[in-house]
């Protein structure tokens with residue numbers, strides 16, 4: 001597994017420090033509001049688990065699963081809901097929690113889909129942002145780290161469903177893609 005890694009891009013220690021800062025900002029911004037945190041499966045689960053434990057106000061959790069990448073490294077562009085919310089949203093402030101915003105297609109779909117359900121507000125939070133890769137204009141309210149155009153794995157992020165468990169955010173060796181195609 002470690003032989004597949006070219007470099008550590010963001011270490012677990014750096015992530016921990018940044019997530020603490022993000023949790024404090026969200027706690028301030030949503031004080032007194034009915035907050036529903038919407039985790040986007042599967043990639044966001046590790047970030048979400050760390051983030052919500054840094055939020056010091058009451059909140060509810062729910063999850064959605066959408067898919068656009070499958071087993072590859074490029075988005076198909078066609079976002080589809082694999083699992084929908086179970087909590088009603090009308091009287092809630094929604095915070096979408098993602099692991100990465102890359103082309104922006106997934107987040108744009110989620111923002112439009114959830115705004116149409118008439119919650120009190122919808123905002124977005126991601127641990128990673130890849131601005132160079134944007135295909136659509138989308139606003140991220142809380143962003144952890146802005147990274148160059150590398151395909152990264154670890155801290156929930158996968159390549160063909162592998163590497164999600166790695167504690168750091170890492171760049172895969174190019175030959176790994178060649179081997180797994």
Ligand SMILES: O=P(O)(O)OC[C@H]1O[C@H](OP(=O)(O)OP(=O)(O)O)[C@H](O)[C@@H]1O
Nearest residue numbers: 041042043068069101102103104105106
């Ligand atoms: O900005 P985009 O180009 O849309 O890419 C970002 C999305 O792609 C990945 O999800 P994926 O579809 O790989 O599902 P996963 O979270 O289960 O890995 C990632 O978790 C984001 O949801």
Ligand SMILES: [Mg+2]
Nearest residue numbers: 043069157158
């Ligand atoms: Mg993925």
